[in-house]
Amino acid sequence: MKVRLHHPRRVLEIPGRQRVSRILADLGLDPEAFLVIRGDALLTSDSEVGDEDEIEIRPVISGGWADGAPCAA
């Protein structure tokens, strides 16, 4: 499968059919901090990703720090 990652942007090739939770764990990514997208659908941790699939692992944690307030706005 093709896996698109951010920060820095890159594409990995991972062999075989795998669960989302496994893919994140193997890449050392915290499941709270990422969403996994296939096409226009979001995948939960127990979803299976096929060998021919292409997924995006998108980080969801943002943050600078500004005088005690994150710069969310």
Added chain:
Amino acid sequence: MRCLKCRGVAAVEVRRHRAAYCAPHFLEFFEAQVHRALTTQRMLRPEERILVAVSGGKDSLALWEVLLRRGDDTTGLHINLGIGDYSRESRARTEEFARARGARLFVADLREEYGMDIGTLAEASGRSPCSACGLSKRYLFNKMARDGGFTAVATGHNLDDEAAVLLGNLLHWNMDQLARQAPVLEQTHPHLVRRVKPLYRTSERESAAYAILRGIDYVIEECPHSRGARSLLHKGVLNSLEAASAGTKQAFYWGFLDRLAPVIRAGGPPALHPCRQCDQPTTEEVCAFCRMTARAAARLNARTPSLP
């Protein structure tokens, strides 16, 4: 995993609620949480004119989307901070979002208004970029809201942001900041516009999921200044706790709001008065923003040889 509502295939898991939802039911869940935040905290009053602070990121655009769908009277405010490609992208995404929905948007440009972008302002005033940026944004949100006759400023701060701030404030016992940490900052001075955080009940992951499922094209790239920021460390620590025990973050922040916040706020809000230079509310003679820009301008002038 199955949707709690319809048993269809789940798209988003909300572990702290021991729930998972399909795409349509997740959208419903998220909007209901924002609606609950607005009502239980009495964030909005009838006829409220809301200025929504929009960076172009997932949280602020998700927030604006929900308010627009509710039919609230909103106008977006985007501040161009002049941080290279990041600011250009952010502005473009924000303008595209507003255009596609026929929503009103103001864009304020720091360099045009004050002659300095965040990089210059931070460097010349001796503050960190994040500190200069936060101060400038808070100042401009209030100023633009007041000048434009808005009655509330809404920002996209989420549960993770608030929990990370709380952790930071507790680690350093910042009592003043702890006393000010709340989903609603009331108008304690005629020059101060109420500030509300309607996403305080929902996580960062949920804002992102909502934005993605609504097809919102937000800026995924991070501000280059945020790398290694302290807030990210705090968020990482809280996410580790959350992974071990779902609901920790929510219990931590909501527990603070219920139990500690009323105690430390008992002394009442600090006395505010208009800044001698700009008329914005401050606890000092001259507000922090005026002092920062004056210091930066003085340093820049000293560096530039005066023209004949």
